[in-house]
Amino acid sequence: xxxxxxxxxxxxxxxxxxxxxxxxxxxxxxxxxxxxxxxxxxxxxxxxxxxxxxxxxxxxxxxxxxxxxxxxxxxxxxxxxxxxxxxxxxxxxxxxxxxxxxxxxxxxxxxxxxxxxxxxxxxxxxxxxxxxxxxxxxxxxxxxxxxxxxxxxxxxxxxxxxxxxxxxxxxxxxxxxxxxxxxxxxxxxxxxxxxxxxxxxxxxxxxxxxxxxxxxxxxxxxxxxxxxxxxxxxxxxxxxxxxxxxxxxxxxxxxxxxxxxxxxxxxxxxxxxxxxxxxxxxxxxxxxxxxxxxxxxxxxxxxxxxxxxxxxxxxxxxxxxxxxxxxxxxxxxxxxxxxxxxxxxxxxxxxxxxxxxxxxxxxxxxxxxxxxxxxxxxxxxxxxxxxxxxxxxxxxxxxxxxxxxxxxxxxxxxxxxxxxxxxxxxxxxxxxxxxxxxxxxxxxxxxxxxxxxxxxxxxxxxxxxxxxxxxxxxxx
Ligand SMILES: Cc1cc2nc3c(=O)[nH]c(=O)nc-3n(C[C@H](O)[C@H](O)[C@H](O)COP(=O)(O)OP(=O)(O)OC[C@H]3O[C@@H](n4cnc5c(N)ncnc54)[C@H](O)[C@@H]3O)c2cc1C
Numbered sequence: 382x383x384x385x386x387x388x389x390x391x392x393x394x395x396x397x398x399x400x401x402x403x404x405x406x407x408x409x410x411x412x413x414x415x416x417x418x419x420x421x422x423x424x425x426x427x428x429x430x431x432x433x434x435x436x437x438x439x440x441x442x443x444x445x446x447x448x449x450x451x452x453x454x455x456x457x458x459x460x461x462x463x464x465x466x467x468x469x470x471x472x473x474x475x476x477x478x479x480x481x482x483x484x485x486x487x488x489x490x491x492x493x494x495x496x497x498x499x500x501x502x503x504x505x506x507x508x509x510x511x512x513x514x515x516x517x518x519x520x521x522x523x524x525x526x527x528x529x530x531x532x533x534x535x536x537x538x539x540x541x542x543x544x545x546x547x548x549x550x551x552x553x554x555x556x557x558x559x560x561x562x563x564x565x566x567x568x569x570x571x572x573x574x575x576x577x578x579x580x581x582x583x584x585x586x587x588x589x590x591x592x593x594x595x596x597x598x599x600x601x602x603x604x605x606x607x608x609x610x611x612x613x614x615x616x617x618x619x620x621x622x623x624x625x626x627x628x629x630x631x632x633x634x635x636x637x638x639x640x641x642x643x644x645x646x647x648x649x650x651x652x653x654x655x656x657x658x659x660x661x662x663x664x665x666x667x668x669x670x671x672x673x674x675x676x677x678x679x680x681x682x683x684x685x686x687x688x689x690x691x692x693x694x695x696x697x698x699x700x701x702x703x704x705x706x707x708x709x710x711x712x713x714x715x716x717x718x719x720x721x722x723x724x725x726x727x728x729x730x731x732x733x734x735x736x737x738x739x740x741x742x743x744x745x746x747x748x749x750x751x752x753x754x755x756x757x758x759x760x761x762x763x764x765x766x767x768x769x770x771x772x773x774x775x776x777x778x779x780x781x782x783x784x785x786x787x788x789x790x791x792x793x794x795x796x797x798x799x800x801x802x803x804x805x806x807x808x809x810x811x812x813x814x815x816x817x818x819x820x821x822x823x824x825x826x827x828x829x830x831x832x833x834x835x836x837x838x839x840x841x842x843x844x845x846x847x848x849x850x851x852x853x854x855x856x857x
Contacts, residue, residue, distance in 0.1 A: 382553060382554075382555050382556070383555075383556040383557070383558055384412065384527075384555065384556070384557050384558065385410070385557075385558040386410045386411060386412040386527070386557065386558070386559055386560065387404075387409040387410045387411065387560045387561065388401075388404050388409055388410075388411050388412075388559070388560060388561045388562075388563060388744055389411070389412040389413075389414065389546055389557050389559040389561075389562050389563070390411065390412070390413045390414070390526075390562075390563045390565050391414055391534060391546075391562065391563065391564050391565060391566050391569075391571050391572070392414075392415060392416075392564065392565035392566035392567060392569060392571070392718070393413050393414075393415035393417075393419065393514065393517075393518050393521075393528070393530070393565075394510075394514055394565060394567055395508075395510065395513050395514050395517045395733075396565050396715050396717070396733040396734070396736065396737055397413060397415075397563070397565025397566075397715065398413060398514065398517035398518045398520070398521040398526075399439075399448075399517055399521070399734075399737050400563060400565065400715070400737045400740055400741055400744075401413040401521040401524075401526040401528075402445075402517070402520050402521040402524040402526060403439070403443050403524075403737070403741040403745065404526070404741060404744055404745055405521065405524040405525040405526040406443050406445075406524045406525070407741075407745040407746070409744070409745065410527075411521075411525070411526040411527065412526070412527045412528075412529070412557060412559075413518070413521055413526050413527070413528045413529070414528075414529045414530075414532035414534070414548065414550075414557075415518075415528070415529070415530045415531075415532060416530075416531065416532060416533060416534070416566075416569070417530065417531075418530045418531055419511075419514055419515040419518050419530065420511045420512070420514070420515040421511060421514075422511060422692055423509075423510035423511045423514060424510050424593065424645065424647070425467075425507055425508065425509055425510065425595065425637045425639065425643075425645025426507070426508045426510055426637070426645075426724070426727070426729070426730060427469050427505065427506075427507050427508070427624035427635075427637050427727045428451075428452075428469065428505045428506050428507070428508060428727070428730050428731075429497065429505055429727050429728075429730065429731050429796070430497055430498070430505065430796070430797075430800045431731035431796060431799060431800055431803075432452075432505075432730040432731040432734055433452035433453065433505060434452075434800065434803050434804070435731060435734035435735060435737075435738055436448045436449065436451050436452040436734065437449055437452050438738065439734070439737070439738060439741075440452075445520075446460070447460070447461060447516070447520065451506070451508075451513070453502065453503050453504065453505075453506070454466065454468050454469070454501055454502065454503070454504040454505070454506050455501060455502035455503065455504075457506055458640070461516070463512075463516075464509070464512040464513060464516055465509040465512050465639055465640070465641060465643070466506045466507060466508065466509065466512075466639065466640060467506060467507030467509075467622075467637055467638050467639035467640055468501055468504055468506070468507070468622045468638075468640060469497070469498075469504055469505040469506055469507050469622065469623055469624060469637075470496065470497065470498055470501070470504050470505075470617070470618035470619075470622045470623055471494060471495050471496040471497040471498070471617065471618055471623045471624075472494075472495040472497065472623055472624050472626065472726075472727075472793075473492075473493070473494050473495075473616075473620050473621070473623040473624070473625045473626065474492070474493040474494075474495075474626045474628060474785070474789070475491060475492055475602070475606075475625075475626070475627050475628065476490075476491040476492075476628045476779075476782040476785070477491075477627055477628065477629055477677045477679070477680060478630075479629075479630055479676040479677065480676060480678075481678070482606075482609045482610075482611075482678045482679045483606045483609065483611050483677075483679035483680075484611060485609065485610040485611045485612070486612075488611055488612055488613055488614070489614075490782060490783070491782055492613065492620075493782075493786055493789070494616040494617060494618070494620065494623070495789070495793050496616075496617035496618060501622075504622075507624075507637040507638070507639055507645070508730070509639060509643075509645070529550050531550070531551075532548055532549075532550050533548055533549040533550070534546065534547075534548050534571050534575075535547040535548050535549060535554075536575065537562065537571070537572065537575040537576070538575075539710065539711075540558065543558055543559060543560055543711070544558075544559045544560075544561075544562050544711050544712065545557070545558060545559070546559055546562065559711075560711070560748060561711050561712065561713075561744060561748060561749070562711065562712040562713075563712070563713055563714075563715065563740060563744075564712065564713070564714040564715065564718045565714075565715045565718060566718055567717050567718055567721070568702070568721070569718070570702070570704070570718060571718075572709070572712055572714060572718075573704045573714070573718075576709055576712075578704045578705055578706060578709070579704070579705050580702070580703065580704060580705070581703040581704060581705050581720075582705075583769075585701040585703065585722055585769050585772070585773060586773055587651065587652075587653065587701070587723075587772070587773050587776045587777070588651070588652040588653065588699050588701055589632055589649045589650060589651050589652065589699070589700055589701070589723055589776075590649075590650050590652065590696070590697050590698055590699050590700060591647050591648065591649055591650070591696065591697040591700060592647065592648040592650065592666050592669055592670050592673075592694055592695070592696050593645075593646065593647035593648070593694065593695055593697075594645075594646065594647075594670075594689040594690070594693060594694040594695060595643055595644070595645050595646075595689070595690045596643070596644045596645075596646060596684070596687040596688060596689050596690065597642060597643060597644075597687065597688055597690060598686045598687040598688055599636065599638075599644040599646070599683060599684055599687040600682070600683050600685075600686070600687075601619075601620070601621040601638070601683075602620065602621060602625060602627075602636070602679070602680070602683045603619070603620035603621055604621075605679055605682050605683045606679050608682075609678075609679050609682070611679075621636075621638055622638065624637060624727055625637070625638075626725070627677070627680055628779040628782070628785065629648075629673065629676075629677065630654055630676075630780070631648070631650055631651060631654050631655065631673050631676075632648060632649040632650045632651040632654060633648075633649050633725065633779060634646060634647065634648045634649070634673075634680070635647050635649075635724065643690070644687070646684075648670060648673055649700075649723060649724070649725070650669075650673075651776060652699070666693075666694040666695060666696040667689070667693060667694045669696070670694050700721060700722075700723060701721065701722055701723070702720065702721055703719070703720035703721075703722075703765060703769070704719055704720065706719075706758055706762075707719035707757065707758050707761045707762070708754040708755070708757060708758045711748070713740060713749075713754060713757060713758075715733060715736045715737065715740070716732045716733055716735065716736040716761055716764070716765075717729055717732065717733050717736075719761055719765070720761070720765040720768075720769075722765075722768050722769055722772045723772045723776070725772055725775055725776070726771070726772070726775070726789070726792055726796075728768055732764065732768075735764075736761070739757055739760070740757070743757070771788070771791075771792055774788050775788045775789065775792075
């Protein structure tokens with residue numbers, strides 16, 4: 382069986398489905414293929430103001446009110462009550478030391494709250510990706526995209542002026558005749574494998590892997606810390622209604638609270654820390670999870686009565702990956718298929734949405750020119766450089782909270798500036814050209830982060846391994 386489409390999107394995560402929907406709305410013949418089946422177990426993720434801006438632009442441009450609803454907690458609760466979400470007022474960071482309860486004195490040296498929105502109505506949201514992704518697939522189908530799940534990609538090759546995608550679907554061999562292919566398969570990296578796109582030579586110089594799950598019965602951390610005697614001055618929002626980050630010697634943990642009480646949590650384990658003796662090595666994910674928490678008494682108390690929901694705690698391999706290019710003849714990758722580093726500053730949803738905006742812009746009217754694909758590629762590579770440098774610096778800096786605070790402020794200052802710039806200055810042309818949609822603005826972040834990283838390496842080399850930071854260590 383051969384099927385013919387203008388555009389075929391591989392991977393029905395929220396980003397692939399959204400792109401398929403937008404192109405179908407513009408009258409393109411679109412096929413969306415997914416190897417899995419929705420709804421499926423997936424992460425909880427926290428959104429940001431830059432992601433909200435993209436959603437609002439897309440909503441206005443394509444007349445899709447649900448996208449505007451996803452951009453703000455109040456609207457989401459009213460207009461999409463069937464999709465579970467959580468209130469996210471900002472980014473909360475706590476620095477823990479092994480064997481010690483969360484500090485009861487000098488809390489400000491171990492706690493940082495970065496406010497992102499002034500109230501719950503306009504606040505960002507925690508996304509339960511299982512729900513959001515299912516919704517996005519339904520909307521893609523409603524817009525006219527053809528959708529095939531349990532689809533196995535077997536091969537891709539050029540076929541004259543088009544591409545041929547071979548697959549297995551419903552027990553049969555199928556061939557897709559595609560005018561253009563978009564790889565939205567994330568870590569699946571389907572086209573990079575099919576076309577032999579190499580890994581970027583300057584691979585990220587840090588390495589983390591993930592233990593994650595959804596839990597019920599997790600107590601709010603601020604409440605537990607206060608019970609242990611910590612004095613937590615009132616912040617701009619309640620500590621737990623945020624993307625909560627616990628910085629640990631082994632790496633860091635995120636805890637995202639949903640409005641129904643579910644907490645999606647993950648431990649990002651730094652391979653360098655494990656190599657130099659911190660806990661969390663191999664073995665059963667649940668035992669590894671407990672081994673890390675057992676070193677941090679206040680965190681352990683917060684999870685003491687918690688129960689992981691099915692399918693339990695899962696583990697991944699190394700997360701960092703980056704390919705040399707994001708485009709080729711008649712194909713392109715979405716950002717998170719091209720590169721992924723670490724979710725420490727929640728940059729993923731916003732970046733994915735920028736990618737959707739850009740590709741929708743060039744694909745909605747026909748085949749993109751090689752010039753527009755080169756431009757897309759250059760933007761993605763510049764943005765990947767920035768994230769890579771920033772995250773490498775933040776990873777090293779997490780061991781000294783004062784340095785970490787400085788590195789983060791640089792990021793938050795740039796993100797806030799970019800948000801303001803887009804809100805105040807971008808005209809209608811922002812959605813008409815690839816370059817105007819989210820400019821690569823963080824050049825200084827990349828440069829400064831690289832310098833900091835260099836200095837951090839020097840400091841770390843001259844001192845002890847993980848476990849003894851913070852006190853007596855000043856970074857200049
Ligand atoms: C631990 C972790 C936490 C994160 N937290 C945040 C956060 O808090 N905030 C944030 O902004 N970002 C976060 N991110 C980043 C975020 O996950 C990405 O930005 C987002 O997933 C991109 O969505 P996507 O639809 O592009 O890809 P994905 O969600 O990865 O979807 C890919 C889809 O492709 C399918 N697929 C894979 N291989 C194939 C194949 N061979 N054939 C067909 N289909 C295939 C998969 O089944 C899946 O449905 C996090 C990432 C990780 C790993």
